[in-house]
Amino acid sequence: ADKMAPTLKLNSGYEMPQVGFGLWKVDQSTAADTVYNAIKAGYRLFDGACDYGNEKECGEGVARAIKEGIVKREELFIVSKLWQTFHDEDKVEPITRKQLADWQIDYFDLFLIHFPAALEYVDPKVRYPPGWFYDGESEVRWSKTTLQQTWGAMEKLVEKKLARSIGISNYQAQSVYDALIYAKIRPATLQIEHHPYLQQPDLVNLAQKEGIVVTAYSSFGPTGFMELDMPRAKSAAPLMEHALIKEIAAKHKKTPAQVLLRWATQRGLAVIPKTSRPEVLAQNLGSTDFDLESSDLEKIAEMDLNIRFNKPTNYFSADKLF
Numbered sequence: 001a002d003k004m005a006p007t008l009k010l011n012s013g014y015e016m017p018q019v020g021f022g023l024w025k026v027d028q029s030t031a032a033d034t035v036y037n038a039i040k041a042g043y044r045l046f047d048g049a050c051d052y053g054n055e056k057e058c059g060e061g062v063a064r065a066i067k068e069g070i071v072k073r074e075e076l077f078i079v080s081k082l083w084q085t086f087h088d089e090d091k092v093e094p095i096t097r098k099q100l101a102d103w104q105i106d107y108f109d110l111f112l113i114h115f116p117a118a119l120e121y122v123d124p125k126v127r128y129p130p131g132w133f134y135d136g137e138s139e140v141r142w143s144k145t146t147l148q149q150t151w152g153a154m155e156k157l158v159e160k161k162l163a164r165s166i167g168i169s170n171y172q173a174q175s176v177y178d179a180l181i182y183a184k185i186r187p188a189t190l191q192i193e194h195h196p197y198l199q200q201p202d203l204v205n206l207a208q209k210e211g212i213v214v215t216a217y218s219s220f221g222p223t224g225f226m227e228l229d230m231p232r233a234k235s236a237a238p239l240m241e242h243a244l245i246k247e248i249a250a251k252h253k254k255t256p257a258q259v260l261l262r263w264a265t266q267r268g269l270a271v272i273p274k275t276s277r278p279e280v281l282a283q284n285l286g287s288t289d290f291d292l293e294s295s296d297l298e299k300i301a302e303m304d305l306n307i308r309f310n311k312p313t314n315y316f317s318a319d320k321l322f
């Protein structure tokens with residue numbers, strides 16, 4: 001218990017661990033062990049999604065840890081996300097219930113709208129997870145459901161105690177402003193791509209000023225996208241080998257990865273890095289026990305290049321979408 005992450009207070013009243021574990025690209029074959037080992041290493045927050053295709057296996061890891069008495073359900077903070085094909089108002093609750101069943105739990109601590117765009121419904125019996133394409137290959141079919149309607153259905157999840165807090169992901173400022181107008185329950189968190197090459201300071205400031213906790217994903221920038229063979233990620237200089245990040249790390253006797261995580265958490269953001277290596281698990285979880293100097297923060301601010309790795313057109317060509 002000495003290695004626990006600090007927590008952030010959400011506008012819903014709940015406490016959220018500031019350092020968690022991201023479950024994207026965690027193989028089905030290793031997901032149960034990965035989650036189980038991360039719990040043993042002290043992780044309490046898990047960031048999952050329908051789209052990651054591993055919720056059942058992650059749930060097995062959680063169930064094993066609870067059964068062995070390593071952790072209690074109420075000590076965990078389990079996050080999942082609503083995929084775009086489930087934005088229609090009548091589809092939100094049934095899919096949330098399916099995702100909860102996969103995790104073997106009866107509420108999510110936090111449930112997010114994964115992307116601010118609605119796709120036509122695909123029955124889970126036809127294909128699960130459904131991905132972007134209606135036919136599973138290349139056809140994109142938009143739904144006419146608005147984000148306001150979907151948010152209304154998310155609010156019902158809270159009323160029905162299927163989610164304790166609800167939030168948003170991949171929204172830009174305009175959609176955040178809009179959500180703040182119609183929300184009866186305000187988004188507790190905004191999860192966005194955030195690293196020194198994509199800092200989005202205005203969006204972060206807006207959310208924080210409005211009492212929305214920002215969670216940074218892909219804190220290591222291109223590194224998380226190398227596994228996908230993404231050309232844009234390969235052509236960007238790795239952040240962990242960047243001269244400034246290495247220099248700051250050496251000065252604080254920390255690793256470059258810890259500097260990248262601390263740069264976010266020191267500014268009030270939460271982080272959800274992913275790794276399967278035990279020594280790296282501990283390193284990332286323990287990244288909040290030092291402070292960068294204000295001159296370090298100022299120099300890192302200068303690294304912003306506004307390069308976004310996680311956008312649909314980096315995965316498939318734009319003519320499929322527009």
Ligand code: NAD
Pocket residue numbers: 021022023024025047048114169170191192216217218219220221223224225227240255257258272273274275276280283284310
């Ligand atoms: P990441 O930034 O966590 O990077 C992962 C890569 O960094 C892996 O290759 C890992 O081996 C390596 N790594 C991790 N810790 C390291 C360390 N200390 N030293 C050296 N290498 C290290 O990658 P990510 O998966 O893109 O993002 C993290 C999580 O964010 C995801 O798993 C997911 O939960 C979430 N996410 C959400 C969205 C969204 O649309 N909401 C999109 C992308 C990611």
